[in-house]
Amino acid sequence: MVSLKTKLGDWELDNPIIPASGTFGFGYEFAELYDINMLGTFSFKGTTKEARFGNDTPRIAECTAGMINSVGLQNPGVEAVMEKELPKLAKVFNKKVIANISGFSEEEYVYCAEKIGKSDMVGIVEVNISCPNVHNGGMSFGTSAESAEKITAAVKKVTDKTVYVKLSPNVTNIVEIAKGCEAGGADGLSLINTMMGMRINLKTKKPVIANKMGGFSGPAIFPVAVRMVYQVYEAVKLPIIGMGGVSSAEDVIEMMLAGASAVQVGAENLVNPYACKDIIEALPGAMEKYGINNLYDIIGGAH
Amino acid sequence: MEKTNFVINSNKKIASDVYEMKLSGSVKDFTAPGQFVNIAIEGLYLRRPISVCNIEAKENGQGELTLIYKVVGKGTEKMSAMTEGTVLSLLTALGNGFDTKRCEKSALVVGGGVGVPPMYGVTKKLIEEGKKVTAVLGFNGAGDVFYEEEFKKLGAKTVVTTADGSYGIKGFVTDAIKIMETEGGEAYDFDETFACGPEPMLKALYNATDITGQYSFEERMGCGFGACMGCSCKTKYGNKRICKDGPVLVKEEIIW
Numbered sequence: 001m002v003s004l005k006t007k008l009g010d011w012e013l014d015n016p017i018i019p020a021s022g023t024f025g026f027g028y029e030f031a032e033l034y035d036i037n038m039l040g041t042f043s044f045k046g047t048t049k050e051a052r053f054g055n056d057t058p059r060i061a062e063c064t065a066g067m068i069n070s071v072g073l074q075n076p077g078v079e080a081v082m083e084k085e086l087p088k089l090a091k092v093f094n095k096k097v098i099a100n101i102s103g104f105s106e107e108e109y110v111y112c113a114e115k116i117g118k119s120d121m122v123g124i125v126e127v128n129i130s131c132p133n134v135h136n137g138g139m140s141f142g143t144s145a146e147s148a149e150k151i152t153a154a155v156k157k158v159t160d161k162t163v164y165v166k167l168s169p170n171v172t173n174i175v176e177i178a179k180g181c182e183a184g185g186a187d188g189l190s191l192i193n194t195m196m197g198m199r200i201n202l203k204t205k206k207p208v209i210a211n212k213m214g215g216f217s218g219p220a221i222f223p224v225a226v227r228m229v230y231q232v233y234e235a236v237k238l239p240i241i242g243m244g245g246v247s248s249a250e251d252v253i254e255m256m257l258a259g260a261s262a263v264q265v266g267a268e269n270l271v272n273p274y275a276c277k278d279i280i281e282a283l284p285g286a287m288e289k290y291g292i293n294n295l296y297d298i299i300g301g302a303h
Numbered sequence: 304m305e306k307t308n309f310v311i312n313s314n315k316k317i318a319s320d321v322y323e324m325k326l327s328g329s330v331k332d333f334t335a336p337g338q339f340v341n342i343a344i345e346g347l348y349l350r351r352p353i354s355v356c357n358i359e360a361k362e363n364g365q366g367e368l369t370l371i372y373k374v375v376g377k378g379t380e381k382m383s384a385m386t387e388g389t390v391l392s393l394l395t396a397l398g399n400g401f402d403t404k405r406c407e408k409s410a411l412v413v414g415g416g417v418g419v420p421p422m423y424g425v426t427k428k429l430i431e432e433g434k435k436v437t438a439v440l441g442f443n444g445a446g447d448v449f450y451e452e453e454f455k456k457l458g459a460k461t462v463v464t465t466a467d468g469s470y471g472i473k474g475f476v477t478d479a480i481k482i483m484e485t486e487g488g489e490a491y492d493f494d495e496t497f498a499c500g501p502e503p504m505l506k507a508l509y510n511a512t513d514i515t516g517q518y519s520f521e522e523r524m525g526c527g528f529g530a531c532m533g534c535s536c537k538t539k540y541g542n543k544r545i546c547k548d549g550p551v552l553v554k555e556e557i558i559w
């Protein structure tokens with residue numbers, strides 16, 4: 001019998017598969033299809049202090065082996081998430097979840113972290129400093145080591161929960177940002193968020209997406225994600241949740257060899273709502289094929 | 304919703320750039336006309352949303368779906384070349400669909416271009432429920448017209464308009480509706496409108512009549528089942544996802 005178990009710090013997961021924030025809603029659409037308790041855990045939709053409608057539509061553009069989204073953090077706001085979404089989620093999911101939060105100022109990050117950190121259902125607070133879809137926020141905190149460190153430290157101060165910081169690939173040197181988060185006291189890192197991308201409609205000769213640019217994700221970005229996880233693993237001592245283009249059990253193994261302790265699956269959930277279930281079920285076979293008994297043992301194995 | 308495989312029974316051209324595809328598979332989750340499917344197409348990352356035109360239910364939840372689509376890009380181009388026996392992965396029974404119960408006696412059914420297909424299923428259901436249906440189908444020109452006979456066979460009073468006047472009444476669907484309104488009486492005794500078509504058509508219709516109604520909208524989709532927030536719109540009843548809380552909105556809630 002192979003073992004799929006892994007650990008994020010001292011949180012033991014049944015398997016490393018975690019649906020990525022923004023691609024799994026608050027879980028119920030998927031709970032109608034399969035028992036989502038089979039997941040390692042999942043990361044819910046990016047939550048902000050105030051409710052947000054997000055960007056104008058069209059928000060989605062197709063790409064070769066991927067897609068661009070410019071949703072722009074549509075969410076009902078942290079209070080509504082705690083009062084309405086989490087109690088509903090509790091009916092279909094009995095593990096702790098990852099709370100993905102975002103903000104437009106340090107104060108907003110702190111506000112969200114403090115609130116959501118009070119929920120018993122939350123295992124990790126995942127601080128998104130890498131959303132490419134909102135102006136003056138999100139990503140700008142994730143593009144310098146100093147601001148990444150500052151936000152991390154501010155969030156750490158207001159919650160006892162484990163804090164993971166989610167990094168942007170849209171930077172010159174992701175290792176510097178990762179080190180900034182480590183210096184700020186992060187317990188772990190999630191990477192990567194989407195890459196800035198754009199499509200132009202040849203018929204209208206204008207951008208496909210109303211916001212012009214958006215975040216590119218899906219299988220096409222997998223090699224970039226593997227490279228970044230590999231680099232960050234060498235530079236910091238923190239556990240890493242690896243993501244970006246994961247769509248198969250083999251991808252999960254590759255991401256873990258690069259240095260990920262667990263793996264998030266994003267865009268793939270949208271085209272195959274059973275993606276995470278399919279990957280979990282395919283993992284034992286793939287492990288046997290590559291002579292792996294214990295997934296936990298292969299973390300960083302490529303180094 | 305169900306993720307399930309369908310087999311193509313037939314796929315043929317029925318008007319300029321417009322194809323009718325019939326497929327067999329599980330139809331057990333469908334609850335209302337106006338729902339749609341999301342089709343995986345080999346070589347393309349995102350699925351393609353297409354409305355269900357008709358369902359012929361057989362035993363054990365199996366049945367035949369009719370889809371009508373216009374070739375506008377890569378995905379629909381690939382679909383048009385598909386042959387009998389090809390297996391397609393579909394997400395079925397997506398969206399809310401039309402609520403035919405909101406119509407008491409007489410319905411005005413309006414379809415424009417590739418907005419016509421879901422109106423066939425609505426018309427069929429309304430007639431099964433014993434309601435009177437007047438269908439107004441709008442196209443660009445004579446070469447674009449399809450399904451006029453099919454609507455008539457269901458028992459709907461069917462009026463076709465073309466923008467260039469090459470077939471039926473010249474003008475838009477609203478021009479045909481104006482004529483009925485002027486005639487009055489039996490010709491204009493509708494208690495509910497059901498509509499699907501390009502947004503300018505829906506808006507013109509919204510402004511042209513006082514009748515309550517249900518309007519089906521389109522938006523670019525990531526998932527088609529409510530997970531990504533790619534297709535959101537604002538309504539008077541709050542933010543909605545076109546794919547899950549729509550595609551059909553009631554007239555009272557629409558914000559243009």
Ligand SMILES: Cc1cc2nc3c(=O)[nH]c(=O)nc-3n(C[C@H](O)[C@H](O)[C@H](O)COP(=O)(O)OP(=O)(O)OC[C@H]3O[C@@H](n4cnc5c(N)ncnc54)[C@H](O)[C@@H]3O)c2cc1C
Nearest residue numbers: 062352353354371372373375376377378379417521522523
């Ligand atoms: C709920 C719903 C029901 C629909 N029903 C029908 C139908 O019954 N018959 C029909 O012919 N068409 C229908 N459409 C439109 C149809 O989805 C698009 O024409 C089709 O996706 C175009 O794909 P493509 O690859 O040929 O075009 P491309 O332009 O190559 O597609 C690129 C991307 O844009 C998306 N896209 C392009 N046009 C549209 C559009 N108008 N609406 C939404 N997404 C679009 C595609 O899905 C794809 O992700 C419906 C759309 C929606 C949202």
Ligand SMILES: Cc1cc2nc3c(=O)[nH]c(=O)nc-3n(C[C@H](O)[C@H](O)[C@H](O)COP(=O)(O)O)c2cc1C
Nearest residue numbers: 020021022046069128192193217218244245266267
């Ligand atoms: C539609 C969509 C919405 C997303 N929303 C969020 C979000 O709210 N917060 C966040 O941290 N990341 C968000 N992401 C990024 C994903 O969580 C993930 O980091 C990225 O898509 C890379 O993984 P993938 O290639 O598997 O999609 C979103 C991605 C997509 C496709």
Ligand code: FES
Nearest residue numbers: 526527531532546
């Ligand atoms: S298309 Fe994903 S929520 Fe509607």
